[in-house]
Amino acid sequence: MSKPLRPDLESIPTYVPGKARPEAVKLSSNEVPYGPLPGVVDAITAAADQVHRYPDLAVTRLREALAERLGLAADRITAGTGSVALIGHLMQAIADPGTEVVYSWRSFEAYPIAATVAGMRSVQVPNTPDHRHDVSAMAKAVGPDTRAVIVCSPNNPTGPVVTAAELDELFDAVDESVLVVIDEAYREFVTDPAVPDAVERYGDRPNAVVFRTFSKAWGLAGLRAGYMIASPEVAATVRKCVIPFAVNNLAQAAALKALDAEAEMRRRVEAVVAERERVVPAAREVVPGIPDSQANCLWLPIGAAAADFAAHCEERGIMVRPYGDDGVRVTFGLPEDNDAMLESLRSFSRTKES
Template sequence: MSLTRPDLDALPAYVPGRSVPGAIKLASNEVPYGPLPGVVEAVTEAVAGVHRYPDMGVTELRGRLAERLGVDTERIATGCGSVALFEHLFRVACLPGDEVVYPWRSFEAYPIIGATTAAKSVRVPNTADHGHDLDAMAEAITERTRIVIVCNPNNPTGTAVRKAELDAFIDRVPANVIVALDEAYREFVTDPSVPDGLVEYGDRPNVVVLRTLSKAWGLAGLRIGYLIGSPEVAAAVRKVVTPFSTSLAAQAAALAALNQEPEMRRRVELVVAERARVVEAVRKVHPDVPETQANFFWLPLGEQSAAFAAQCERAGVIVRAFQGDGVRVTIGTPEENDAFLGAL
């Protein structure tokens, strides 16, 4: 007799990017330049109060985000990274048997979250150039669909959906289906035709935008993200969020980081410049690397992915292999990127 749900036996566990002592880690899409100025001091000060619970409503941070984004505070929910907010969104939108449509390959947490909320995953294969097939995704929507996800830029392929095609797609989605725009890598987008989901679609009641402070803002180790939706959706998410899951240290760090937007932008520009240099070099060996708008790029190596990652590891560089599909490589410092190119 099993004490746990038997359907989870077939579900793969989330696989984080590996950390190997002494090796260069280009596997987890982290920004390599350390915490933003003032973050360590803010966390240190906050630690003195860890015997107290944090503000469960995350009032000050939600207010700061609302001011920065130009939205009402009631439209914002925070959580333990944007992935946790996806969990909460699934919980408030889906009953057992309801469907969630998303591209594949995409963020590997989507099927895990779907299964644990008893929602049925409807995976729509990516196009030949590793981007979303929005027409096929629209056709996959049924009367049981509750959420459709657009990961823009897409993790792990780095590809991005442009405004004209996203406009047409969202117009096709029924009003009773949530369009969840996963914009975890929004800060790295340089193509002006890739829309800001909040600016372009934030006035639509069924559009929800999810973002994180883990990537460009350098807070991966503290886990904090936010969701912007209609007041109704945001309130429902806040209702089911694990109490006090946005920790005292995370709230303090986020507030300090948001004070450093110019420095964040400077570091993003360094990443973007390296992205262009590295991808150009990689394409001389693997010309089928797709365009990327994130802080990583995709090597579509198929069945050779694991062997390639193992070869990189022997050279002291850790990349992220998705067996049978490809390898995701994070953009690091120039020296780290040169080490990868040497391994390549």
């Protein structure tokens, strides 16, 4: 008897979360270090007495609140358990045998997983030497079987952005039958004026799809709530792929309350950006070639030394995120945590020199 399991799934890389230890400084998962936004815990507590009830299938209140904020019709918004789940649902919605999805690499590690699970082939376009998307090469990689091009801006894990001029070039280069998917999970941390708000700039294009999340700047990583903005047709089709009742009542209540605390969210983001502006130049004194980051993390392009540096940090009670033989992603934490990471980086450099 043959096995019922798909053999191609054996090739899927396992998603690797950032390591954590209760007593350690966690700079491995791109979380914000400040705790829930004001009112969020109370909203979760108030919603908890209804956990014996199924959630709102359509996530109506959250979609309507987002539609009002974005100036869009609610039928263009699809909610899910973080943008990562919605990426998978989108792949399921567009996949046919032999179809392809183009994306930059290294980028978000969920992309190859989502593509393979959906039965699509990944076309990975190498990042530029300065760890950015090579948008021209991505456009040239689009072929007759391509259904989507994914742009991660800011890019996770490396940090750089894709500019409006580059996105304009990509939209002009591909046919409207190819979706241009813009993953804006770190949008709130962007300060570069060359980077567009993808919803504002491309929202009227039928092949534009934008992902956003409450997991990063909004501080709800543990509750899993994200959303997708697309044409009504794309949004409705993706909603058919979403697991029923995916966004639970606690997550919806927390996301709604978080939206009410936008001013505090912006204040916290400013603190992260200030640390980014302080830490990146200091780290470059030790590791040349660190790219400019517009996310809440920095990329250490240390190649095969990545695992050794992560172990060096862990010995000192600091958790960072190594990526094979490519480099290490470090989340910006509290100032004292970032100082500890910098000292660990300096001491690691000294051990390599000796």
